[in-house]
Amino acid sequence: MKILVTAKRVTDPNAKLVIDDDGSWIDDDVEYILNPFCENAVEAALQIASDNDAETIAIGIGDEEVQRYIRQGALARGVDRGIHVDAEEQELDSDLIAKILKAVVEREEPDMVLLGKQAVDGDSNQVGQLLAEMLGWPQATFASEVKVEGAEAIVTREVDGGLETLAVTLPAVITADLRLNDPRYASLAGIMKAKKKPLEELELDDLELDDEEPKVRVVKLHEPAGRSAGVVVADVDELLQKLTTEARVL
Amino acid sequence: MSKILVIAEYIDGVVKKATLTTLDMARQLADKKGADIDIAVLGSNIGGVASALTGYGAGTIYVADHAELEHALAPTWAKVIADIAEEAGADVIAASASTLxxxxxxxxxxxxxxxxxxxVVAVVDTDDGPGFRRPMWAGALLADVVIDTDTWVVTARGSAFDAAPATGGESTIESFAAEPGLGASRTRFVKFDGTKSDRPTLDEADIVVAGGRGLKSADGFAQAVEPLADAVGGAIGASRAAVDDGFCPNDYQIGQTGKVVAPQLYFAVAISGAIQHLAGMKNSKVIVAINTRDDEPINKVADYSLVGDAFTVIPELCEKIAALKAAG
Incomplete structure (x- = not known):
């Protein structure tokens, strides 16, 4: 069995973002972390691999810096090897990222692709689903539990109104929600080992995509209207008085 | 002529508000593009849903009623939606940004x-024609985006649009001969465990009462949040921390990766207000923070901050709200 898992780098959610001079992207001189949902996907890949004797491969897309997040976020935690696809992240939309992943899936032929359900920078929540359709594979998104039973993965999904359980025949695409697991920390030994693990570097040209044009373009970024802090009320009576006579919402 | 196909969502045969907010987005886009609107209803035994939607200005309502469409399994529903879009000649396919x-x-x-x-939170004009505004980076920034392909697919954030009112008029209801191909989807529905509640749902409520980690336990969460929700007729929500700690079901989670709400009134009880939580509620009309401190991130967005222990403040609040209501 073979599992491909994504290791996407995202801006640190607590970083102060500055819109660049062009107005259509951010100044990329900020702190980055591994996408939290990818941490869940990596953990799930490792757990499934240990139960099913599988090989695990982490993939990251972006400039050379991305290799750090593949090594520290995935290989140091125990993923067997990495693939880095060199590309300018800003020029990729969800569709192109899915196409890159599809090309890698065709080279590696994994039984399962695990991704974070969304990247917390773009917040699009599309790549796993796009990839599944492009491959003609079943999908189980927003997973909070995954078990492999024979030729199927039994997946519990977090959906509006409750929890849905699906059985998908492998190979399949599964996207991780936050409650899927508690990602392990990399051990010191893991970090040392990660430095020697294979990390293949691919250029976009190596993947022979049929199309390299993004379908969706950001034309302008702007700051949302701010919300100013209100007042501290003295007690319950003052709060109720404000809600009924000032805000008129009760 | 441009054509927008709106995918209907319903529960137990009743149209969801998410369908109407998507229709509102579709109308705004239709005005900019000069487009007509059609609706697609997929499922099994869903005739009632289609007839409930005839007064909303759609030209045709396509009904794909098929046993294999009973559960919204992505490969089969996506195939049928794409087939209907082709039949309708739709160049925009729109649905709610719900989990479906x-x-x-x-x-x-x-x-x-x-x-x-x-x-998407707004339909906008850009130098390159009609586009969409959508939050990125947990809503820290808003992006105006354009789609460069002939066909567009859009999901609309429910809290950012009003429920489209019925405009009268009749739509043609057309039965669509769906070919879902369930076998080829290699997907099997096993079960659905629904969250049981008599309270309004988060995406439909005018008032939301949300609890956080400060409530310390599932019992504490219930003790603080439930009476207040009942007193104001509100829905219950939670921070991610409260859900992660098992205080309440997962679909109560409000935030960047949970539900996004914008009610008239939002009570944040024992919630500090991480950026991911604020992303899910900061567009509420009025925000009340009830917390033991007044210098947390939540206080920077709250209209009214009440400092105190939730377990003593909330019973008093509930009692006084009840008295207010009794007084009419």
């Missing part, structure tokens, strides 16, 4: 080789 829309619409986009804008 998020799960299925990207597959529709891939089938139709369309670009997709997720979780």
């Amino acid at each position: 829309g998020k799960d299925i619409l990207p597959r529709v986009a891939a089938r139709l080789e369309a670009g997709m804008a997720s979780d």
Whole structure:
């Protein structure tokens, strides 16, 4: 069995973002972390691999810096090897990222692709689903539990109104929600080992995509209207008085 | 002529508000593009849903009623939606950014080789024509995006649009001969465990009462949040921390990766207000923070901050609200 898992780098959610001079992207001189949902996907890949004797491969897309997040976020935690696809992240939309992943899936032929359900920078929540359709594979998104039973993965999904359980025949695409697991920390030994693990570097040209044009373009970024802090009320009576006579919402 | 196909969502045969907010987005887009609107209803035994939607200005309501469509399994629903879009000649396919829309619409986009804008909060004019505004980076920034393909796929954030009112008029209801191909989807529905509640749902409520980690336990959460929700007739929500700690079901989670709400009144009880939580509620009309401190991030967005222990403040609040209501 073979599992491909994504290791996407995202801006640190607590970083102060500055819109660049062009107005259509951010100044990329900020702190980055591994996408939290990818941490869940990596953990799930490792757990499934240990139960099913599988090989695990982490993939990251972006400039050379991305290799750090593949090594520290995935290989140091125990993923067997990495693939880095060199590309300018800003020029990729969800569709192109899915196409890159599809090309890698065709080279590696994994039984399962695990991704974070969304990247917390773009917040699009599309790549796993796009990839599944492009491959003609079943999908189980927003997973909070995954078990492999024979030729199927039994997946519990977090959906509006409750929890849905699906059985998908492998190979399949599964996207991780936050409650899927508690990602392990990399051990010191893991970090040392990660430095020697294979990390293949691919250029976009190596993947022979049929199309390299993004379908969706950001034309302008702007700051949302701010919300100013209100007042501290003295007690319950003052709060109720404000809600009924000032805000008129009760 | 441009054509927008709106995917209907319903529960137990009743149209969801998410369908009407998506219709509102579709109308705004239709005005800019000069487009007509059609609706697609997929499922099993769903005639009632289609007839409930005839007064909303759609030209045709396509009904794909098929046993294999009973559960909204992404591969089969995406195939049928794409088939209906082709039949209708739709160049925009729109759904709510609910978990159903998020799960299925990207597959529709891939089938139709369309670009997709997720979780749209406004239809905007750009130098390159009509576009969509959507939050990125947990709403820290808003992006105006354009889609460069002929066919567009869009999901609309429910809290950012009003429920479209019925405008009268009749739509043609057309039965669509769906070919879902369930076997080829290699997906089997096993079960659904629904969250049981008599309270309003988060996406439909005018008042939301949300609890956080400060409530310390599932018992504490119930003790603080439930009486207040009942007193104001509100829905219950939670911070991610409260859900992670098992205080309440997962679909109570409000935030960047949970539900996004914008009610008239939002009570944040024992919630500090991480950026991910604020992303899910900061567009509420009035925000009340009830917390033991007044210098947390939540206090920077709250209209009214009440400092105190939730377990003593909330019973008093509930009692006084009840007295107010009794006084009329």
